[in-house]
Amino acid sequence: MPVRRHRSRAVLAALLASLLAGPGPARANWVASWAAAPALLASPSLRATTVRQSLRLSLGGPQLRVRFSNETGTRAMTVGGAHIALPGAAPGSVDPATDRALTFGGASTAAIPPGAPLLSDPVDLPVAALSTVVITALVDGAEAKQVGHDQGGETAFLLPGDHLGDATFKGATTATSRYALSGVEVNVPGQTAAAVGALGDSTTDGVGSTPDRDRRWTDRLAERLVARTGAAIPAVVNLGLAGNTVTGGTPFDTFGEGALARLDRDGLSRPGLRWLVLLEGLNDVMFTASPGTVAADLIAADRQIIARAHERGILVVGGTLTPFGGTGQVAATPAREAARQAVNAWIRTGGAFDATVDFDAALRDPARTTQLRATFDSGDHLHPSDAGYRAMGDAVPLDLFK
Structure with a gap:
């Protein structure tokens, strides 16, 4: 018993000394x-x-x-x-x-x-x-x-x-x-900084934008967040991968594993990640041999991504799939367009996401809603131009990231 009493006194003395010494260096963040x-x-x-x-x-x-x-x-x-x-x-x-x-x-x-x-x-x-x-x-x-x-x-x-x-x-x-x-990670000791991750395919990867100019939609979002006053600045990290699908099965190694397989490595494990913007699934629609079932497959996969992110306390923002119709787009069949519309309807109204961003509405031609607006089209009727990527970055409400 005396030994325990002496130990208790020693612990109390050490605690008191640490309090009197004041705050130490800010913990790395x-x-x-x-x-x-x-x-x-x-x-x-x-x-x-x-x-x-x-x-x-x-x-x-x-x-x-x-x-x-x-x-x-x-x-x-x-x-x-x-x-x-x-x-x-x-x-x-x-x-x-x-x-x-x-x-x-x-x-x-x-x-x-x-x-x-x-x-x-x-x-x-x-x-x-x-x-x-x-x-x-x-x-x-x-x-x-x-x-x-x-x-x-x-x-x-x-x-x-x-x-x-x-x-x-x-x-x-x-x-x-x-x-x-x-x-690349930064240390912001003593701050409440966090990160927004953008999980997607070539549209998030910035295919069609001008090289060496930082014209992806995520670049525009980062610029807007830095310019915002009265709130902490979150980081924005681009997790896009050209050719990538949600469910996997792409034909080239450069397209990587599907989003379900790479989610933890590329996204959820990034330090400070608090929000995940999910804009992916158009390649699943375009590559599929089963357009009648691809919408249901994508919805089920998105629910898995949401659940896994929520396990880590990460909020998920759903982005609607953008138009891909137009001359030369052989994948843009009526059945595949119907699948895109079905996925978008679920994203907008299904209530599964913590918030949504309507990238489809931001880019589509009002007169031909299955196609990109001409000024937002890089020329292949699939990937946005610099102006289109800017419109996407401008479509994201900043108050999602508080």
């Missing part, structure tokens, strides 16, 4: 600020190649950490070093004064096992919301196809060998894919 869903590229793995990739963060903070991915790979991948910096004046260059070497558990290199991500240590690089950062990594793999994201929307620069410290990157070849890079 990591929030996803940028994302790219990993799949496979059509090209082989990079072999001892330095790749430089630019991206625009949606949320700023005093510290960053970078997420690399071998989650869709079947063999180990090596990151032989990585840097993060602010961009330089010329394309592909960085500002040397801001260049920071990344570490992984204190080491400058790391091997990523197949099926795994790799998170860097935190690095001090204060950035504001909507800032562009540049990540340079020496990547070495042995896959038949490189882990990455096909429709990057930004120019990547590649040089053979180790060019981590090369500020100018002269002589580099270019591509528009993402290589082994799946996220």
Whole structure:
């Protein structure tokens, strides 16, 4: 009994000392600020190649950490070093004064096992919301196809060998894919910042928008949230994947696993995620051989996504499927259009989502409601133009994210 009494006194003394010492340093609050869903590229793995990739963060903070991915790979991948910096004046260059070497558990290199991500240590690089950062990594793999994201929307620069410290990157070849890079997170200690995730297909991925200009609908939403006053700024992370379906079964590796299969990895596991905007299912409608049942299949799948998100306390916003009729769109049969309309009617009135956004109404031609408005059409009658993506971003009510 005396031993217990002494222990109790010691615990009380320690508690009192901690209270008298005042508050300690603010606890880290990591929030996803940028994302790219990993799949496979059509090209082989990079072999001892330095790749430089630019991206625009949606949320700023005093510290960053970078997420690399071998989650869709079947063999180990090596990151032989990585840097993060602010961009330089010329394309592909960085500002040397801001260049920071990344570490992984204190080491400058790391091997990523197949099926795994790799998170860097935190690095001090204060950035504001909507800032562009540049990540340079020496990547070495042995896959038949490189882990990455096909429709990057930004120019990547590649040089053979180790060019981590090369500020100018002269002589580099270019591509528009993402290589082994799946996220950047910011630390916003002492704040209540959170993230909005956009799970979707090519329309969320920004196919049809102008490269290197950040013209996706999620980019426009992020700009509006930053401009909003009187409320905390949430991050916006794009989880779109061109060609992707909800239920799976797409014909190409670049399209990735279906949304049901990749939901946790690409979406729900992102730090700080509080809202999920679901705009996906049009490829299921277009690819299906059973247009009579695809609407019911999609509704059942959406209910699963909602339930799994709710398990984690994440609110789900349903986006209506956009028009895809027009000359040359052979998939736009009456049966498939009927399926799209059935899914949209359920999204609008079914009450399953926490909120809805009517992207269909924002983009459709009032005179031909099965087609995109001409000024919102990129030309293929499926993907929006820059103006169309802007209209989509403007259609999202900001008061959903409080």
